[in-house]
Amino acid sequence: MARKKSAAEDKARLRFDDGSITRRRIKQGTFRRILPYALTYPWPMTLLVISTVVDAAATAAGPLLLKMVIDDGILPGRTDTVIWLCLGVTGLALVEGAAMYVQAWASGRIGEGVVYDLRNRVFTHIQKQSLTFFTRAQTGALVSRLNTDVVGARQAVTVLLSQTLSVLLSLALVLAAMFYLSWQITLAALAMIPLFLLPARLVSGRLQRLTRERMELDGDMSSLMSERFNVSGAMLAKLYGRVEDESGLFARKAGRVRDIAVLGILYGRTLSIVGTVLTAITTALVYGLGGVLTIDGTLALGTLVAMVALLMRLYGPINQLSSMQATVMTALVSFDRVFEVLDLEPNIAERPGARDLADARPAAGSGEAPDITFEGVSFRYPSGDEAALASLGPAGGDRPGGADEAWTLQNLDFHAPAGKLTALVGPSGAGKTTITQLVPRLYDPDRGTVRIAGQDVRDLTLQSLRDTIGVVTQDAHLFHDTLRANLEYARPGASEQELIDACEAALIWDTVRALPDGLDTLVGDRGYRLSGGEKQRIALARLLLKAPSVVVLDEATAHLDSDSEAAIQRALKTALAGRTSLVIAHRLSTIREADRILVVEAGQIREQGTHKELLAADGLYAALYRTQFAQDEPLEEAAVLDPA
């Protein structure tokens, strides 16, 4: 039964083509947008054009020389002419070889250059996206856009550039040479061309759909891997005994990729088989027609041989043209998917003319911490469509957020004084984290204004805003690198002593020093090698290195033993001293330290004041205090404050 259910769930999670994505057509203008990327390489472009022209000319000239060898050398019996002309054919072959070599270098250089440009652009562009984008997009799908799709796009460039020009030129020159030799045979050969192009027309649409589906599946597989191969995902799969099911899910996606690849090979082969058969039939036709004309005496033998040689060179490019259409169509899908990401405007962006926070502060350089003010702030999380691409998200399912959603925050008005500690308390899901995220502009309010040092945060440069604000979240993230690298992230080039000082102030230095590799210890994926308390203190050390004048902190909820609790409290005191701090408080000790307490419930601020004032008011805070914090209170004080 359980198996049955999990199979059904897997089916729902497994995105076989529902058509919504694979049936999409290539956007108009995709083609035009590709060219500027290639034009940034003027030298390789010039060489590519020159070598292509040389190659095409050599292709058409070869058979003409052969005709002369037969008609002017062999048949009249002139040995020296035969030798000279054959030397000419050899020279021409060498020139053609050299031209092909240059062509390969130039198109490779341009193609790889375009991959390089696109990769960097996509990477930078994705980094600029707002947090909403990352909460919606799947990491693996993003990685796959940078890898598979960008490489697919290179094919479009190389094939388009090197082959289109070469094929068109060769066709023109070869046809000219053929008409010059025999218009009758040329017309007969031309009549066959539509037959060559027909199969490509039939399969290219199908190939395009398959390519899009394959790329979606590649993205899905990357997502699955990146989710299951990190510590949390791997732990969940083990603890819920789902390892086998996960393998099954992966195998089905990989199986579909295999099937698509086999179909792709089949389509490709069909094209080349049809091409080969048609070439053979046409050769027979030309020999037949040409043979009769030669016997009549209308056509010289050399001309017939040259015509057949030219014909081979005519159908080569035509076959290429038919497969090229398919290749380009599928490669265009890649470009389309890459442009789709590049076109996504980040919904948190810097205003033109934005000022630096330091410039905006009246007492610039005074070292004073700025204050924070919320004026009539209302906010709801953006919907998925507003901030991400459907094709980067998980399969199916509604996405949270949206215009008809209730407000997450409503009409907030408060002031967090400069250099003071403001604590946010309230039930889970009240909106505390959301409030703190509006200050460094991880999100923007829908109504009202968030001010820092009296300035609307939307008028400030993002860099100066984020330099001013330091954030420590509850589950502080560490990169899979050494402790040193993680600390230096806050201040590149920090000296050894500065790192040690920060660790000492965060009361983590003794722990770090005791590690066999000290600061050079690898912290493991997301810092899994450290305990929760240690991780938070490392994050505090990182914050101290950054030395921001505003601190936003989400206290860890986990209960620690009294020694660790005391260590964290002392570390916090150092971290927050003299800074404007907004702390989501889960501990009584922090709340008691706070200069101001904001009580948040259902996205609104219900009460504001000091601990004592709020207790005296006997409202929501007093109730929260009794249920959450009273047990931490020294007995006699609790008895006084809470007679019940």
Ligand SMILES: Nc1ncnc2c1ncn2[C@@H]1O[C@H](COP(=O)(O)OP(=O)(O)OP(=O)(O)O)[C@@H](O)[C@H]1O
């Ligand atoms: N990225 C998001 N997209 C949509 N809704 C969200 C998002 N993050 C949070 N929410 C919703 O916003 C509301 C407020 O969440 P928030 O995290 O601010 O609460 P909180 O008071 O910090 O809770 P806790 O104390 O449990 O951390 C919740 O109802 C939550 O479901």
